[in-house]
Structure formats: structure tokens, C-alpha cells
Amino acid sequence: MMKRSGTADLLLHGGAVPSWLFNRMKRLALPIVEAIIEHQGKDDFLSRMSDPFWFQSFGSVIGMDWNSSGITTTVMNVLKQSINPVSRQLGIYICGGKGKKSLRTPDELLEVGNRTGLDGHHLSRCSRLSAKVDNTALQDGFNLYIHCFIVSDTGEWSVVQQGMHHSNGMARRYHWHSQNIKSFVEEPHTAVCGKNQGSILNLVHKKASPTKRGILKVVQEHPDKILKEMPRLLVPVYHHIKPKDVDMKRLGSILWLAQENETQKFEDLLLLKGLGPRTLQSLTLVSEIIHGTPSRFKDPARFAFAHGGKDATPFPIPIKVYEETIGTLKSAVEQAKIGRGDRLKAVKKLTDLAQQAEKGFVPNTNFEALVKKENRDSHIYGGRSIYGFAKPQNNVQLSLFES
Numbered sequence: 001m002m003k004r005s006g007t008a009d010l011l012l013h014g015g016a017v018p019s020w021l022f023n024r025m026k027r028l029a030l031p032i033v034e035a036i037i038e039h040q041g042k043d044d045f046l047s048r049m050s051d052p053f054w055f056q057s058f059g060s061v062i063g064m065d066w067n068s069s070g071i072t073t074t075v076m077n078v079l080k081q082s083i084n085p086v087s088r089q090l091g092i093y094i095c096g097g098k099g100k101k102s103l104r105t106p107d108e109l110l111e112v113g114n115r116t117g118l119d120g121h122h123l124s125r126c127s128r129l130s131a132k133v134d135n136t137a138l139q140d141g142f143n144l145y146i147h148c149f150i151v152s153d154t155g156e157w158s159v160v161q162q163g164m165h166h167s168n169g170m171a172r173r174y175h176w177h178s179q180n181i182k183s184f185v186e187e188p189h190t191a192v193c194g195k196n197q198g199s200i201l202n203l204v205h206k207k208a209s210p211t212k213r214g215i216l217k218v219v220q221e222h223p224d225k226i227l228k229e230m231p232r233l234l235v236p237v238y239h240h241i242k243p244k245d246v247d248m249k250r251l252g253s254i255l256w257l258a259q260e261n262e263t264q265k266f267e268d269l270l271l272l273k274g275l276g277p278r279t280l281q282s283l284t285l286v287s288e289i290i291h292g293t294p295s296r297f298k299d300p301a302r303f304a305f306a307h308g309g310k311d312a313t314p315f316p317i318p319i320k321v322y323e324e325t326i327g328t329l330k331s332a333v334e335q336a337k338i339g340r341g342d343r344l345k346a347v348k349k350l351t352d353l354a355q356q357a358e359k360g361f362v363p364n365t366n367f368e369a370l371v372k373k374e375n376r377d378s379h380i381y382g383g384r385s386i387y388g389f390a391k392p393q394n395n396v397q398l399s400l401f402e403s
Helices: 019-040 042-049 052-063 071-089 104-114 120-137 206-212 246-258 267-272 277-291 301-307 321-339 341-358 367-381
Strands: 003-010 092-098 140-154 158-166 168-178 200-202 383-385
Touching: 003 019, 003 052, 019 042, 019 277, 019 321, 019 341, 042 052, 042 140, 042 158, 042 168, 052 071, 052 168, 052 277, 052 301, 071 092, 071 140, 071 158, 071 246, 104 120, 104 140, 120 140, 140 168, 246 277, 246 301, 246 341, 267 321, 267 341, 277 301, 277 321, 277 341, 301 321, 321 341, 321 367, 367 383
Parallel strands: none
Antiparallel strands: 003 168, 092 140, 140 158, 158 168
């Protein structure tokens, strides 16, 4: 069956991403996607795009506000502008967007069909139907204003779309993934989950079949009674990251591994020699975005500790680290394309070693000290946010993790 992989309820945030960050996001996103396709294939990338937890984590690792509705627009713009120029090589095409751009999705899919030999009319129909289901057949108070359709040259696809609530200042993101489509009009979802905000109108529920037989009957259900098998992502409305938002055991093992004296112990990481501890911290989180399994993305806020956030939450974007991460990953991907994949394997090894370290790792709870340290050191790494460049602060002692 075709599945809706999940939803995410998000706080509406204003403010554009500055060009100095957006351009870097594009330069980092492309080698991440290339590495995923190189290791796991195009279908795996589409599967990740249909996972609301992975999507949120990806947005965090490239420097977007970790719980903002703007993460949807930004991530899809970043991916469309970085992937589409090399779509023929990658075999991935991204159509649609926000507002008027979403209305052009069917025409863009027809063009994809002309370029790939896929049935563009069928893809356009899938696009329209997925939007209709979430906007009309399923009436939960959120009106769609973003619709993006991601398709591979094999014909598999994912949809990422977002609606705005008419009254409560929240946005809801919906994720779809094509798998042996059975029906768009009866039980197309494995879940319709979100914060319970009262009754909804669900005309694709199996109990609404009398309606489709000509009996004009409407079935209403509470969200928590509509197929609960799949997880949901409900991010908090507060903006700052709190300790409970982060798996400290996982983050702690990454910080431990990134320390230079620990890195040198691992022969597999010799190809990454020369990278400082702070860059290894970021690269390990990026590595997990590429290689991590779905269960690894339950705490998207953790990935904000790769490159911070545009509004300095939890700390300003460390430009020098960001650039070094881009350069390392881009170089590794380019070498892999010509049959020299050792450096890309070393990047993957960061994920493996960090996960191994978790097994016997005991973190303490000094989360605030970590945030203070990142902010204290931000100026060293060229820290920058929408408020300007980071300035030196008073020293803060950090004693965060013990192994």
C-alpha cells in the first residue's frame, strides 16, 4: 500500500534565511544527498524524505531553526536548488514549492516525464491526489500552502507538504512515500497523527465507504483513533533547546569521540587526520544523517549541535567549521565517484564508532555548560547568526561527559 509516513506539528516562525547561510546550506546538502545515494541508493533517500524525524534532523544539521515551520520551506528550497541542476546524474527530481510554486508541480512533473521516460501524467495525478487528500478529504484545520513532490528516475516518489492552521498559529507537515499504491481514497495512510485539536473530517477512512457508494454519510474521528501504528513528531512551541529535547547519551558519545586524543586511537579515521575536534563533532552528526537508521532521529534537536542555528539557537553558525565540513564531505564524495571511496568510508566510520561508544557511555547532566561553551567559543569558529558575528565571552569551564 502507499503510506503516509507521518506528520509534524510546528511553530510558525518568520524571517528569511540570510544568503550567506543559504548558499552554504546548498553546498552541504548536495554531498549529503550524494553520499546517501552512493551508499544506500535513491530509494533510501526517498524513504528518508518521507520520515518526519529524519527531515527535521536534516534541517537542523544544515543550520535551520530546529523546531520552526520554516524548516520545511528552507529544506525543500535548498534541495531543489542543489539537486535539480544535477538531476540527470543523481536520478532525483524535485518539483513544487511554496505558494504559487506548488501550483506548477503538475507541469514540472510532465517535464520530468519527458526527460526520463516516466509517465508524467501519472505522476501529476499522484501529486494532485496527495494534496487533495490532505487538504480536502482529510479536514483537520490545516490548509496546504507548500507542496513538494520528489521523484526518482525509477518512478518512486515522496511528497512533503505543509498546511497552516486557520486559528492557532501552528503549521503541520505531511509526508508521503509511494509503495505499491492500492488506493488514494480508502486508507491511504498508515497514520494521520498530530496534536489532538478536536474532531476531524476523514473521508478516506474505511468507515466512510458508504459515502463512496452514494450514501452521503460523513464519518468523524478523533486523531488518536485513526491508525496509531506510525510515529508522530510534535516539536515544542518554545524555541530554545532544553536537555529533555536531546538524547544526552548519543550526543555525549559524539563529543567524546571528537576529542583529538580519542580520534587518533582509531586507525579507520586516519584519513580524517588534521580535522579539529569541533569539525569532527559536526561531521559525525552529518555522518549519522547519511547512515543513521530511523530510530536514530527521535531527537532532532541533537543535530543542531552540528552547526547551530541561524538565530543563534543553540549557538551561532560556526562558519569555519561549516566550511571544513562541506570541504571534507565534498572531497570524499568526489573521490568515491572515481573509485576511491576510502575517505567516504572513514566518514561512515564516525557513525559506527559513535554508536559503539554509546553502549558503555555514561553522560552527566551538565547540558547548559555545553551550550555555554559553544557560545563562548563561537567567535573562534567565525560564529555568525542573523544578529551578526559572535564576540568573545568570558571563559566557561566545561566538564560534561565521562566515559
